[in-house]
Amino acid sequence: MLDQFDITKRWPATKPDAIQLYSLPTPNGIKVSAMLEECGLAYEPHLVNIMEGDQFSPEFLSLNPNNKIPAIIDPDGPNGKPMGLFETGAILIYLAEKTGKFLPIDPVRRYQTLQWLMWQMGGVGPMFGQFGFFHAFAGKEIEDPRPVTRYKEETQRLLDVLNDHLVGKSFVMGDEYTIADIAIWPWVRVLMTHYDAYDLLELDDVPEVMRWYETCANRPASKVAVNVPARP
Structure with missing residues (x-):
């Protein structure tokens, strides 16, 4: 079933009945490995080494033309047919609907969960990522202070939004752990x-975020997910 996907020529499946995960434990990669662990789904992780350009290989691009990790193949997709999927938001929704977990059934709570998922996809990921680039990685060589200042302030603004929302709540949706978390x-x-920016971002000033983060990060599935696949 999986041999129809060219990516399996470079990363062969040893467990063809399991979901195939092509990833690295970056924030986006961890999102999907955490969801797979939380749902208890059988999966086989394959390391896509983005430091060596694996994401630009023809095999990986055949599954995700946007050359970003992670991506999955579910051999038991809709109607029992194998399906490939990229984009973490789409993958989280798919796995939630496949298992009936971590996405509320009630329409109001469902859409409110999805709004926070989209908030992460459209705001937190791009802004935090750009902050990291200019603060901790190649962008720190740029002498102009405006890029890192811009993304630092936007990162702090987003953290403040989340901090205010989490007051009186265990999780983003209250007492229920969801794909938003x-x-x-x-x-x-x-x-x-990786950014080593606790002090720079004044994370002591967002205690609700830090309380919530510790709860999420200490879940058994989360502790596994941060090392899936194992880094080279």
Whole structure:
């Protein structure tokens, strides 16, 4: 079934009945591995080493023409047919609907969950990522202070939005852990782990975010997901 996907020529499946995950434990990669772990779905992780340009290989591009990790193939997709999928928001929604987990059934709560997922996709991911580029990676060589200042302030604004929302709530949707939480917490994590920006971003000033983050990050599935696939 999976041999119809060219990506399996470079990353062959040893468990063809399991969901095939092509990823690296970046914030976006962790989102999907955490969801797979939370749902208890059988999956087989394949390391796509973006530092070596694996994401630009013809095999990877055959599954995701946008050359970004992660991507999946579900051998038991809709109507029992295999399906490939990229974009983490789409993958999280798909897995939630496939399993009936982490996405409320009630229409109002469902759409409110999706609005926070879209908030992460459209705001947190791009803004936090740009902050990291200019603060911690190649962009830090740019002498003009405006880029890092711009993305630092936008990152702090988004953290303030989340902090205010989380007052009196265990999770983004209240007492229920959802794909909104799964989408957001890996991006808060990277501010500390890879960007080393706790003090610069004044994370002590968003205590609700930090409380919520610790709860999310200490879930058993989260602890596994941050190392899936194992880094080279």
